[in-house]
Amino acid sequence: MPELPEVETVARGLRQTIPGRRIVAVRLGKTDFIDDPVALEQHLPGRRIDSVERFGKFMLLRLSNGAPGDSATDKGNEPAALLVHLGMTGHLAPQVAAEPHEKHTHVWLELDDGRELRYTDPRRFGRIAYLAGEALRSELQRFGAEPLEIDAAEFATCIRSRHTRIKALLLDQSVLRGVGNIYADESLWRARIHPARLGSSLSAKQAEELRHALQEILRHAIAMRGSSITNFLDAAGEPGEYQRRHRVYGREGQPCYRCRTPIRRIIVAGRSSHFCPSCQPKTRPKKARRAQRVR
């Protein structure tokens, strides 16, 4: 399931071989996950892919200027990009055009070097959109901070000001862009925070511990090229290795790596959440007792 580290891994792979190539033709299969399929056919042919960026869980293929007067709504000289979200089972990878395509391939971007950039997605939970100018700007504005860039003050504010479960906040793309179920659970375990705690109930120290845990885990996962849970493969068809480092995700009933207590799985914010009931207490540890213990 591609989250930030997996998308970053794919983007890095594409960056090796795609920028500078021109799209010469577009072929579409099923299009129910594409915002405006006609826009792809209209605006992509002739455009060069200038760069590949990651934005949260999206990949952004920045496109060269189109022909002036391309259409009434697209002047051709505004910044334009193809947004690709991999959903649960999406793959985006270049293939030699003569090679047979995988089942569930829905988009073929024919390149000027004999290859095709193909999008394959059995479940079609992904999303593809061509956006330019103001439409692109406003779409990107909907999303929250980049988890690897957010500073301590901003993180503390957007977590501690909210009367919502911390698990829901981590998954909310308008708060942080790019965190999904695996890395939310892993960070909460590392910071010893129960997933059902309210954001407003975290101490300043806990918020900072959580931010630190999240960033460390994301960096480590990127270095290991992501987690291959079901069938995640990078742009070169290679699996990631981070699934071996999971401490709670997918480990229900198995002993906590810190204290041996069996890991539990509960539903929080409608999502399956893995945690250690001993290391991640539901309520803040009380300290009011100390006075009574004085003899």
Added chain:
DNA sequence: CGTTGAACCTGTTTGC
């Protein structure tokens, strides 16, 4: 403002 549940989709796993 916040929370929950359903819907989307199909391959894989589980249970009878």
Added chain:
DNA sequence: TGCAAACAGGTTCAAC
């Protein structure tokens, strides 16, 4: 063994 139900989960939307 075989088949159906449950499950996986990112995102959006309706309902409360």
